[in-house]
Amino acid sequence: MKGPVVLFGEGKADGKFLKDYVKYHFGIEDIEYVDVKGKDSIHLGKNYFLQNTDQGGINLLIFDADSDFQAAMNNINEQKDKTGIEFEVFLFPNNSDTGALEELLKRMTIEEHQGIFECFDVLDKCLTSKNNNYEVPDLKIQIYSYLSFQKLEAKEPVRDYTLSCWNLDAEYGNPLKEFLKNYLT
DSSP states (O other), rough: OOOOOEEEESSSSHHHHHHHHHHHHOOSSOOOEOOOOOOOOOGGGHHHHHHHHHHHOOEEEEEEEEEEEEHHHHHHHHHHHHHHOEEEEETTTSSSSOHHHHHHHHTBBOOGGGGHHHHHHHHHHHHHHHOOOOOOOOOOHHHHHHHHTTTOOOOOOGOOOTTBOOOTTGGGGHHHHHHHHHHHH
């Protein structure tokens, strides 16, 4: 590693995934993660960013792109300029498309269990045929269900992403792996 690397993200669930992912791909068991609580709260981690920079470290901000990749990147860069802190940015799911961590997770499910997500399409059609006001489970709930249907721990902060129901080598995850590789090897 070039210096102390600190990961900054939007929540405990992101932190758990990133720690497991880094451990799996790079063998680093104790990477530091700071939860800055959301896309408009980068300033809450300012002291952590500055402290790591002063120690010659590298700050990696990993957030969701949400519904507009470019707007998310613009928002982050505005906050970066406003606070005067330094960091490199990666946006889930793949640093180019809209989406969130859950989209990446869906693409990292093993083929044997991907049919679970097809069932949600059927559920969606059934629910909307009954009443257009019914709320169809979002991707976050689908990921939770993916695990709970297999009788695995589904609560976000304690999930184990190294279990065999996940394919952390999935091609869709390569942009994240390559981004992290630049700083962790």
